[in-house]
Amino acid sequence: xxxxxxxxxxxxxxxxxxxxxxxxxxxxxxxxxxxxxxxxxxxxxxxxxxxxxxxxxxxxxxxxxxxxxxxxxxxxxxxxxxxxxxxxxxxxxxxxxxxxxxxxxxxxxxxxxxxxxxxxxxxxxxxxxxxxxxxxxxxxxxxxxxxxxxxxxxxxxxxxxxxxxxxxxxxxxxxxxxxxxxxxxxxxxxxxxxxxxxxxxxxxxxxxxxxxxxxxxxxxxxxxxxxxxxxxxxxxxxxxxxxxxxxxxxxxxxxxxxxxxxxxxxxxxxxxxxxxxxxxxxxxxxxxxxxxxxxxxxxxxxxxxxxxxxxxxxxxxxxxxxxxxxxxxxxxxxxxxxxxxxxxxxxxxxxxxxxxxxxxxxxxxxxxxxxxxxxxxxxxxxxxxxxxxxxx
Numbered sequence: 407x408x409x410x411x412x413x414x415x416x417x418x419x420x421x422x423x424x425x426x427x428x429x430x431x432x433x434x435x436x437x438x439x440x441x442x443x444x445x446x447x448x449x450x451x452x453x454x455x456x457x458x459x460x461x462x463x464x465x466x467x468x469x470x471x472x473x474x475x476x477x478x479x480x481x482x483x484x485x486x487x488x489x490x491x492x493x494x495x496x497x498x499x500x501x502x503x504x505x506x507x508x509x510x511x512x513x514x515x516x517x518x519x520x521x522x523x524x525x526x527x528x529x530x531x532x533x534x535x536x537x538x539x540x541x542x543x544x545x546x547x548x549x550x551x552x553x554x555x556x557x558x559x560x561x562x563x564x565x566x567x568x569x570x571x572x573x574x575x576x577x578x579x580x581x582x583x584x585x586x587x588x589x590x591x592x593x594x595x596x597x598x599x600x601x602x603x604x605x606x607x608x609x610x611x612x613x614x615x616x617x618x619x620x621x622x623x624x625x626x627x628x629x630x631x632x633x634x635x636x637x638x639x640x641x642x643x644x645x646x647x648x649x650x651x652x653x654x655x656x657x658x659x660x661x662x663x664x665x666x667x668x669x670x671x672x673x674x675x676x677x678x679x680x681x682x683x684x685x686x687x688x689x690x691x692x693x694x695x696x697x698x699x700x701x702x703x704x705x706x707x708x709x710x711x712x713x714x715x716x717x718x719x720x721x722x723x724x725x726x727x728x729x730x731x732x733x734x735x736x737x738x739x740x741x742x743x744x745x746x747x748x749x750x751x752x753x754x755x756x757x758x759x760x761x762x763x764x765x766x767x768x769x770x771x772x773x774x775x776x777x778x779x780x781x782x783x784x785x786x787x788x789x790x791x792x793x794x795x796x797x798x
Contacts, residue, residue: 408707409622413630416700418722419715420692423512423699434514435695436687441494441501442588443694499534500527502592509698510596510714526595529602533587541580545573582624586613589701593714609712616708623704627697634693645685653678 424432503523508514520527548569587606590613594605613620653674660671699715706713713719 407619407622408704409619409626412700412703412707413626415703415719415722416696419699419703419718420696422718422721423509423695424692431514432688432691434516435505435508435691436684437516438501438505438508438514439690439694440687441498442505443690495534496527496531499531500524502530502588503527503596505694505698506593506596506702506714509695509702509718512718523596526592530587530592530595533602534584537580537583537587541576545576548572585624585627586620589698590705593702593705594712597712597714612705612709612712619704619708623701627700631697638689638693641689642686645689646682649682649685650678653681 500520500523503526504516504519507519507523549566552566552569586609587602591602591605591609594600594608595602598605598608600608657671657674657678660667660674663670699718702715703719706715706719
């Protein structure tokens, strides 16, 4: 099954793309990974607030009792956060195509690829916003109806649970739609220069005829991402400690110098935070690359017309990957090596040239390969004829 076989091929493709290690390439990919992969930690948020008995909690405050300036400040803060989210989401949509084009061409040009894909990124961004709003409306309406239309949760716990389960299902469907759009539809948009709807129609036929492959893909991605998330979390924790130690010691030393030292300590702390963030992003580079390659390989395997990475596929499945697509050992590329494997696979001229024997005596026209097992020629006096120059 392609969805299973491509797991190993994705490792080879990622290794070929990222090695040998080039600092500029990794830094550029780290910037892209920030927008399309985030920090990849997956840690649940820690609930805050009072968890003591109900009578010890702060009393409820009605909206009329909140000062207007506080409400205005909250509204402005929410508006700024929403604007920042929209900007980030737009850049993220453009970076999806930047990353795909980088994997496709193995040439990471963030500015160039971004300028070439602003239109596609805008369409992807609009589609994501549409899916988000639709999900909130479809999933939130039943929950809101239970909470506000039926007088709260008293006596309606069963209805609320049903509405909550419905919201979970809707969210799962929207998550699948978003993943397929980013991993499979976006490459179709790039390859065939289609809009988001046209690309979905093109991919839908492939999805329908290979639905088992993509169902297995979803299950494997969920499992692998969970495992990788744990591994990345441990690596980031250990690496963060290693990165923090020198900055913490230096900042502490500066604090001993008084007020001026406190300023330098603050600068050191800021640099340390930047260094930690950069470390996390660099860790994400191979992770994001792997999952992107996995999707591109599966897309090309299920529909050859939608193969964006034919060169990388050939490199990992023929000579460059050490094995053919049928699992045979790597086909030798040197004529001499291929002759040793199969005497009929290469001409005698190429074989002799590869060994540096092309200029030796060929006047007798004897086939060296056939003559290796024959009895040595001897002269009329019964002694070995040394004039042929071969030592046979």
